[in-house]
Amino acid sequence: MMKPLLFAFVFLSACQTKNTKKENLQSTEEMKSKTDTTLIASLEVDSVVTLTDSISVLFLVNNPTEDTLRFTQYxxxxxxxxxxxxxxxxxxxxxxxxxxxxxxxxxxxxxxTYHSLAPGQTDSVRFILNKGYRFDKAGLYTIQYNGGSVNGLSSDTIVKLNIQ
Structure with missing residues (x-):
């Protein structure tokens, strides 16, 4: 009596493991699909400026996909x-x-509030950094875009700014 129950338990456990592997494969495919549909945000700034300069920054959003995508300006x-x-x-x-x-x-x-980007298209806006951020002293600064959790933009770009 114990052997048939043990066999059934082992058999069902093996089936469960196969289902888990299939779910993990599906999750991987879903993640890959989401990555392939992401707009990419980046920043461009002169690397060296003076403390009294207006610091001009170019913010770019690129659509590297084959689909028209949109994002909110929030x-x-x-x-x-x-x-x-x-x-x-x-x-x-x-x-x-x-x-x-x-x-x-x-x-x-x-x-x-939404902007649409066709495949391969880039939209950009230039802004003056020190109108929104207070730089009190000269030095080396790192700047990174952090608003993607609200609008879905992806960004891993870090730019360096040397204020003299």
């Missing part, structure tokens, strides 16, 4: 300084103070 420079969409730190890891507005927004975002 938490991007396309809406101006309405949120702290950048992480800026000095050489010691101290965060630079954000001095722009902090706006509450309607969720889900209204249709007129």
């Amino acid at each position: 938490h991007t420079p396309f809406e101006g300084f309405m949120s702290n969409f950048l992480t800026i730190t000095d050489e010691k890891g101290n965060e630079v103070s954000y001095i722009g507005a902090m706006t509450r927004r309607v969720m889900p975002p209204p249709e007129d």
Whole structure:
């Protein structure tokens, strides 16, 4: 009596393992699919400026996919300084103070806040960094876009800025 039950238990356990592997394979495929449909955000800035300069930054959103995709301008420079969409730190890891507005927004975002990008297209906006962030001293800074959790933009670009 024990041998048939043991056999049934081992057989069912093996079946469960196969299902788990199939689910993991499906999750991997889903992740790959999501990665293939992501808009990419990046920043461009002159690497050396002076403390009294207006620091011009170019924010770009690129669609590397074969589909037309869209994103909301929430938490991007396309809406101006309405949120702290950048992480800026000095050489010691101290965060630079954000001095722009902090706006509450309607969720889900209204249709007129969306930008559409055709396959291979890039949209961009230029903004003055020190209108939204306070730089008190010269030094080496790192800048990274952090607003992607709100609008789905992907970014792993870190730019360096040397303020003299």
